[in-house]
Amino acid sequence: MAVESINSQRCNGCGICVQSCPADVLRMDGERKKVVIRYPDECVVCCWCIAECPTDAIVLTPTRYNRIFTSWG
Amino acid sequence: MDAIRDLKKYTCDVLVVGGGMAGCFAAIKARQKGADVILIDKGYVGKSGQSPYAGSFMVFNPQWGHDLGAWMEQINRISEYVNNREWTQLTLIQSYERYLDLVSWGVRFHANDKGEPVRFPAPSGVTEQLRFEENKHGDYVQILRRQAIKVGVRIMDRIMLTELLKSKGRIVGGMAISVDEPILYVFQAAATILCVGACGIKPAAYPPIVQLTGDGEAMAYRSGAEILGKEFVDVHISRRDIPAGIPNMLGRKQTIPPGLEGLQGPRRGGHLFNAEGNPLPPRPEGASRYMFTYLETEFEVHAGRGPITTDAPDGLKEMTGGACLGMSLRKADGLWPADLEGRSTLPGLFAAGDALGTMQNGSAYALTGSAIASSAVTGTLAGEAAAWEATQMVERDIPLAEIERAQLYVLEPIKRKGGFSPQWVTQLLQNTLMPYFVSYIKRADRLEAILSLVMYFQEQLVPKIFARDLHELRLAHETKNMVLSAEMRLRSALYRTESRGNHFREDYPHRNDPEWLAWVKIRLTDGRMELCKVGIPAAWYPDLNKPYSERYPYRFPGE
Numbered sequence: 001m002a003v004e005s006i007n008s009q010r011c012n013g014c015g016i017c018v019q020s021c022p023a024d025v026l027r028m029d030g031e032r033k034k035v036v037i038r039y040p041d042e043c044v045v046c047c048w049c050i051a052e053c054p055t056d057a058i059v060l061t062p063t064r065y066n067r068i069f070t071s072w073g
Numbered sequence: 074m075d076a077i078r079d080l081k082k083y084t085c086d087v088l089v090v091g092g093g094m095a096g097c098f099a100a101i102k103a104r105q106k107g108a109d110v111i112l113i114d115k116g117y118v119g120k121s122g123q124s125p126y127a128g129s130f131m132v133f134n135p136q137w138g139h140d141l142g143a144w145m146e147q148i149n150r151i152s153e154y155v156n157n158r159e160w161t162q163l164t165l166i167q168s169y170e171r172y173l174d175l176v177s178w179g180v181r182f183h184a185n186d187k188g189e190p191v192r193f194p195a196p197s198g199v200t201e202q203l204r205f206e207e208n209k210h211g212d213y214v215q216i217l218r219r220q221a222i223k224v225g226v227r228i229m230d231r232i233m234l235t236e237l238l239k240s241k242g243r244i245v246g247g248m249a250i251s252v253d254e255p256i257l258y259v260f261q262a263a264a265t266i267l268c269v270g271a272c273g274i275k276p277a278a279y280p281p282i283v284q285l286t287g288d289g290e291a292m293a294y295r296s297g298a299e300i301l302g303k304e305f306v307d308v309h310i311s312r313r314d315i316p317a318g319i320p321n322m323l324g325r326k327q328t329i330p331p332g333l334e335g336l337q338g339p340r341r342g343g344h345l346f347n348a349e350g351n352p353l354p355p356r357p358e359g360a361s362r363y364m365f366t367y368l369e370t371e372f373e374v375h376a377g378r379g380p381i382t383t384d385a386p387d388g389l390k391e392m393t394g395g396a397c398l399g400m401s402l403r404k405a406d407g408l409w410p411a412d413l414e415g416r417s418t419l420p421g422l423f424a425a426g427d428a429l430g431t432m433q434n435g436s437a438y439a440l441t442g443s444a445i446a447s448s449a450v451t452g453t454l455a456g457e458a459a460a461w462e463a464t465q466m467v468e469r470d471i472p473l474a475e476i477e478r479a480q481l482y483v484l485e486p487i488k489r490k491g492g493f494s495p496q497w498v499t500q501l502l503q504n505t506l507m508p509y510f511v512s513y514i515k516r517a518d519r520l521e522a523i524l525s526l527v528m529y530f531q532e533q534l535v536p537k538i539f540a541r542d543l544h545e546l547r548l549a550h551e552t553k554n555m556v557l558s559a560e561m562r563l564r565s566a567l568y569r570t571e572s573r574g575n576h577f578r579e580d581y582p583h584r585n586d587p588e589w590l591a592w593v594k595i596r597l598t599d600g601r602m603e604l605c606k607v608g609i610p611a612a613w614y615p616d617l618n619k620p621y622s623e624r625y626p627y628r629f630p631g632e
Binding site for chain 2: 019020021022023024038039041042044045046047048050051052056059060061062066067069070072073
């Protein structure tokens, strides 16, 4: 499912990945000063986040998440 | 749900919307002419849109032996004569100055031992391009961001312009939302430049266009601006096994994380094969050599000879289409240019880059590297003209009633308690438009059927889209804009009853020069989408005494 997890031990809260994400998938948790995956459905596997992360804290899989198509939603 | 209570007002001479190549150039050039400039982006200036992915920059320079006549002749022919020659020529002539700008700001290009730029021949043969030196995708756009800050441009990231504001028939700024804070922004500007890029519908295969949802075009259309070029489709294809793998930003990393090696793989090899194992027929002499021109893969699939494979370095791999679904051929669609300085037909509103329909490549992509060069050229022209216009504008007040009107429109999805999610409506739109026989191989009956569905989305679903938070408020507006763009695309495709370049009509497989040396213009009239045909100047016609086969070397199926 694209962006899968963020290693909170490694994340230094710099927020570069939040800036880089074109789809607004990642957000900063202000209290913990760590990045969280807020909207995983929108990830398009562009790889900006993992390319920019200075601590290699982000785990990404190559498969894009695909929403199940429902009658309404 | 975030309740939006605060309204922040900013005043400037020039508001630039979108922070890619065009937006950065527009902002820098307007600032250098003395204007007070605000540059906003719904993502991050220097990292959003397609600009960070650009590899080559077309430069025309007579001192390098380039012949304007030869370049123009080739572009006119490949673009099948509906390129706007004034814009094509302007892009060529001004590209060298924009290259010098980039160099002076610190952008580096591939150079030889003597420090001279290495000129790479374009696949077309005649034209040439330079390549950005950075082996890390996107570095050059961040250099532009730094340059904008250096000259005094005020940059605001993660702010999405959602509605234009009008006073006495003139655009006087716009209203924007933030994805982070429950604040509504009002920008009061003497001139507004839309540099928001192209319009896709978030296809899986091409990450750079996930943000490009036709916001500028939709806003401008609602305000009364004219649009063109929606019938000419972008024809990128991608590998089925790694549809999201191209292009990506992994090139920025020294080492590829385990498990992601496949994403780095080249998208395709040298050849495409049909299911019978035969290579796709070579293109005739004189036709475009650029690989993403013409709908050859779709034609094979339609004839029952799919799937299509490519001899990639890691084996024979299957290809699939629709990589850039929703997007037009680069620089074809966008705001109708009222002049050669980036003005739209709406006073106070400018556009540059992919948001401006320069039609410099006509109906088929002729000039590799010209998309990004054109963004630099049009950004400069629009930025300088907007700065000049700001000096002429004294009255800039936005009537309170106009702010209230826009506020109702912008906040409507987040005020609604229920309805349909923007993600679901987007998915419906994607599923409706994705089949190759809808968006690529077109025919009147299918276009009409799909248009009736899209109109149902427009009339019954879009008004009921609701947003649970600010992120979804952005998605809600993006979805509305994509549905509107789909309507424009389908209506233009129906209207153009011929085939030409990247527009193929199964029921009209020939170019029809007597009728269609013309562009299709769209505008909002009495609440309805109105289309009309605007002929190109007769001086730009091909030699109609030449046989059809000489005018058009490339044959469509059914011709």
